Each structure stands twice: as C-alpha cells, then as structure tokens.
Amino acid sequence: MNALETSHRWYDSTEVHGRVMVFATNNTDFGDAYEEEVVSSDYFRHHSVQAYALGVDLLLYSMTH
Numbered sequence: 001m002n003a004l005e006t007s008h009r010w011y012d013s014t015e016v017h018g019r020v021m022v023f024a025t026n027n028t029d030f031g032d033a034y035e036e037e038v039v040s041s042d043y044f045r046h047h048s049v050q051a052y053a054l055g056v057d058l059l060l061y062s063m064t065h
Contacts, residue, residue, distance in 0.1 A: 034055075
C-alpha cells in the first residue's frame, strides 16, 4: 500500500514537510502548575516558576529544531 492509497489529501500529503515532536511526562500533572498558580503565593513560587521556564524552553526548542 503506498501513501496515495492511505492519504486523505492525496497528492498534497505525499511529501513530508516536518517532523512530530512529543513531550511526555509520567505520573505528573504538568498543567496544575499553570492552573493552580492563584491558589497561593507559595504554590506559585514552588511550582509555577519552574513550569513556565520549562514551557518556554519547550516552545523555543520546538520552534528552532
């Protein structure tokens, strides 16, 4: 089976224009650092600062590689 037989966009999608990048975490709720930052200033200092730094690093890496 070739790419044209399985493609939804036929000839538009037979050529690869990039790559998929995945960031996976195990046994964590990464989004809580963003969602719960208003709970207390201690929570923000201990969790959200590192989460924003990691989020910016991931964004910059994905845009430059």
